[in-house]
Amino acid sequence: MSVQPALYADLKKQSARDVRAAIRAGAYAGHTAGLAPGKLQCNLAILPERYALDFLRFCQRNPKPCPVVGVSDTGDAMLPTLGDDIDIRTDVPRYRVFRDGQLADEVTDISDLWADDLVTVALGCSFTFENALVRSGIPVRHLEAGRNVPMYRSNIALNPAGPFGGEMVITMRPVAEDRVRDAYAISAKYPQAHGAPIGQGDPATVGIRDLDAPEWGEPVEVRDGEVPLYWACGVTPQNVLLAAKLPFVITHSPGHMLIADVAEDAETTIYKP
């Protein structure tokens, strides 16, 4: 699938609902960064109901990597608390289907895979605080470089629940020394989007061997006078779901998020029509 640059440029001017309509119609299957500015974008985990209670417990116990912003009824594809007429089977640009902990397929529509026992869990994502950093004049290196954010397995143990546990996945963004405090304060305002950094400075303290060798995404330069800041990452729940080897899980494809109608700076993530 190409990036569809002309369509992407056109979609950038449209509402969350119109972007979802284009995705639902099969017209757009690209990434969602920069689309529907100001609206909450969400990581996704769709899993059988028998695992949902443990997964929600896991998320509650690990709110920085796993901030729950919406949960569907069992077998119901709609997410009314996140927006108008959101159908999770069709309204995300691209999905990953995992069977027994292995990637089985990547698709743009999961209508054929939907089942009566499925529960959708939507989780906040880093776009929210990145947008806030940029608005406050704190540049985000990987965005400037047109790269995906560097992601690392950390040594930070997660609070387990049922079959779910392991270590937190973290991201790194270099910030100028004199803006580090601001970066903490700004991102702390978004607990629904990973909140404040979980650490800073020496990569070894968070279990990173080499900043230039992220496990996911692409490395970015840390310049003189900059401090590497580490945030909890929304890849954590995906990783934990895979490690648990559930028979069946669907997630979004990285960067291809659900766009909600909720404002990313709203007091709660509950949509009010």
Add this chain to the structure above:
Amino acid sequence: MSVQPALYADLKKQSARDVRAAIRAGAYAGHTAGLAPGKLQCNLAILPERYALDFLRFCQRNPKPCPVVGVSDTGDAMLPTLGDDIDIRTDVPRYRVFRDGQLADEVTDISDLWADDLVTVALGCSFTFENALVRSGIPVRHLEAGRNVPMYRSNIALNPAGPFGGEMVITMRPVAEDRVRDAYAISAKYPQAHGAPIGQGDPATVGIRDLDAPEWGEPVEVRDGEVPLYWACGVTPQNVLLAAKLPFVITHSPGHMLIADVAEDAETTIYKP
């Protein structure tokens, strides 16, 4: 059970852990307002696992009245993410036991009632933002008057989940006109404790007929130059659980809360030893 004023005065100087130890030993069974200052206090719902997923969905969809701060494993009485050695069977001063939606008993220990299918859900409570208001020089009338906060059934529909739904229960605190904005800003900092008010002014707009006739608690005076502010109330989930007529639910008794080891102004409600 008497209020045990001498013991209460002594406990006010002690840590959350020491207060829980006194409660566990059966030495104290009074209210917890003002105890372990700065620590998070929690509303409680203990219910059979088969209702837990729907109840967590209900809380996620109604975060202002039902801010989840801790969830136990099924059948496990401990709450390690809220503090050291918290045993929910013994560490709350007083519990209410409901059967089929009716109050069946009020007890100071639920060890005999504990069962392998029970799940504890802890929810934030208004003590947290009330303390913050008082610290900021905004008096809280019912505290000054030594009364329980007035609570009302509102006309604000809750987002339903499974058997759970109905209308939000709200509290009222009168605030001087020139501090109303501050009261919003201060309480908004505590999303784990009902957050900002859900309304203000004319009681009719939130479905209250008579401010002097609260459904629970006691009325307080609204003086000239004051605005009644309405907050989502932690009685909401109790009320919703009762209306659902679950065969078995245990809650705390009003005012007799679980005291956690988590700081009430911490970024998350997850205890770090």
